[in-house]
Amino acid sequence: MDESNTTVRQRIAIIQGDITLLAVDAIVNAANNSLLGGGGVDGAIHDAAGPELVAECRTLGGCETGAAKITRGYRLPARYVIHTVGPVWYGGDYGEPASLAACYRNSLKLAKLNDIETLAFPAISTGIYGYPLEPAARIALSEVIRFLEGNDEVRHVTMICRGDEAYAVYQQVARELFGEE
Ligand code: AR6
Secondary structure (H helix, E strand, O other): OOOOHHHHHHOEEEEEOOHHHOOOOEEEEEEOOOOOOOOHHHHHHHHHHOHHHHHHHHOOOOOOOOOEEEEEOOOOOOOEEEEEEOOOOOOOOOOHHHHHHHHHHHHHHHHHHOOOOEEEEOOOOOOOOOOOHHHHHHHHHHHHHHHHHHOOOOOEEEEEEOOHHHHHHHHHHHHHHOOOO
């Protein structure tokens, strides 16, 4: 509860790469309402986890936009997958920011409930769902910072970006939010 900004800063890493390779307690999946797989990071996670993942997902009854559900990670290095469903971008006036923030908050709450100490997020909604990177990164980082400020149980969060552009945007937004410029 008494984490200073400096410590919270140290508990967040921004990296580039493939989330399916991360040996953290849980990775977050940018899924769809069916939870039965798709393209993008969802497809990559299901491919790497193996068919047991979709079998468990079938038992979950889908997931509302902004909500989150947890499964095991099967053949992934990560022990768990937290599936969350980001909003499709329709221009920003249809509740997209609130839904995207809810994805991060609900994933973090579920991580805490399951004693997950290390967690990794992709840039939810910024691929197939079309959410512009900069506002999405601002919501992602703001929600993670706020949660870590109030909770010590989730020790470390990795924000993993695919590609140079996403990485540069995340770094820039983090500098702004931490008051480094
Ligand atoms: N590791 C890390 N990030 C990745 C990876 C990866 N292996 N692959 C893609 N990304 P998207 P969405 C990035 O499209 O926009 C699926 O069909 C990617 O560059 O995966 O939330 C679901 O089933 C982008 O920045 O998810 C839904 O139907 C980010 O992950 C729909 O796509 C999210 O891109 C969800 O769309």
